[in-house]
Amino acid sequence: MSATTVQELELCKDGYPQFQLGKSRFDMSTFTGRYRHFLDHVDPRTLFTRQATLDEAVQLLENFKNGELQPGTTNKQLWQAQKIKQAILHPDTGEKVFIPFRMSGFVPFGAPIITGVLNHNLSLMGTVFWQWMAQSHMAGVNYANRNASKPASTSQFLLGYVGAVTTACAIAVGLRFVVDKAKNFSPATRTLVQRLVPFPAVATAGVCNVVLMRLSELGKGIEVEDQNGSVVGTSKIAAKRALKETALTRAILPAPILIIPPIVMSIVEKTNFMRRRPGLSLPVQGVVVTLSFAFALPLAISLFPQFSKVELTALEEEIQLATSETHLYYNKGL
Incomplete structure (x- = not known):
């Protein structure tokens, strides 16, 4: 069978946009596009992907890269393959990230931890334990999804981890x-305030x-690129701006959950339903947290x-002299 070129792929009519290797199929310049992108990115169904399916996805993307796609390959298949690989x-x-x-x-691994964090009946040790669990899980996610193009400093990672755990537990x-x-709170108000305590703790720890x-x-600074992606x-x-923006993002991220x-x-x-069934409080809270x-x-x-x-x-004078662009771009981090 003859190979299909990238140009021929444009003729596929499967309702999906033209596939672009390493790009998002959603418009990342808009809030709606970013939301749909990240909603797709956290899809837990990919956790059940078999090794054979992963191998097929990787091979399909390699064929696309080399211009060796088989006739009938659709944009939908390519986008799905990229979703699985990423x-x-x-x-x-290129190694598997720990599930x-x-x-x-x-979501599936973080929701039970947050449910524990939000339990307002925790003892002192319980509060410390669940805050430690939350920061440990977040540290694991940060490390597993780090930029590994350059050697990472273990001491810097440990410093951030210890600082986050200490801050979260202390607050x-x-x-x-x-x-x-406090003596002026009604029982209902006290319970609500106790439940809201984890937010400033986790938000400050994230920063x-x-x-x-x-x-x-x-x-050291960070790389700045032109509109074509050239460094x-x-x-x-730019590094100072990126750090400020990322810190603000980390402060806002925990708010919804x-x-x-x-x-x-x-x-x-x-x-009345819950008052008659107080034992359902924790399971219901788990559902609300997961959603x-x-x-x-x-x-x-997506904000x-x-x-x-x-x-x-x-930007610095040497960078101004290096390009005729009016604006440059930098990856602020997540």
């Missing part, structure tokens, strides 16, 4: 102590983690584009 294999090392640390495993324990000592792990970028230079100014469930549960538990994770988390991630735009005149 969900399972690390883009730099609990895959982005597609973030969670401190705030719970303050709430417990602490990213700042400690990426401090070296401030001294123009390395900028410390740590604020929505407590508010929902404070309403649900007042219903928030599955739909609200991609929403929070900011992955690549930020910066005016050339705001």
Whole structure:
């Protein structure tokens, strides 16, 4: 059978956009496009992919790259193959990412942990344990999905991990102590405030983690690219902006999964159904957390584009002299 060229593939009418290797099939310049992209990215169904299916997906993409596609290959098949590969294999090392640390495993493995974090009846040790679990899981996700194109500093990773765990536990324990000592709260208000305590703890820990792990970028700088993706230079100014933007993102990311469930549960538990069945509180909270994770988390991630735009005149003089572009772009990180 003769091979199919990329140009011939444009004739496929399967309702999918023209396949582009390494690109998203959604418009990443719009919020809706980014939301659909990340919603697709965290699809837990890819966790059940068989090795044979993964091998077929990798081979299909290799055939596309070499212009050796078989007649009848559709854009849908190519996009699905890329989704499977990106969900399972690390883009730099080509090795399988440990299942609990895959982005597609973030919801099923993270939801039970967050359910534990949001339990307002925890003891002191319980609070510390679940905050440690939450930060450990996040650290694992961060490390497993890191940029591995250059050697990573183990000490920098450990510094970020220890800083995040310490910060989360200290804030969670401190705030719970303050709430417990407060005398002006009604029982319902006290319960709601106790449930909201994990948000500032996790949000602050996330900021602490990213700042400690990426401090070296401030001294070395990060790459800035033109609109065609060509690297123009390395900028410390862009690194400073990227760190600020990523820190802000990390502060916002936990909001949907740590604020929505407590508010929902404070309403649900007042219903006659739940009052008669208090034992269902934890399972119902688990469902609410999972739904928030599955739909609200991609929403929070989609607020900011992955690549930020910066005016050339705001960057270092040597970079301004290296290009005639008016704007450059940098990867702010997630």
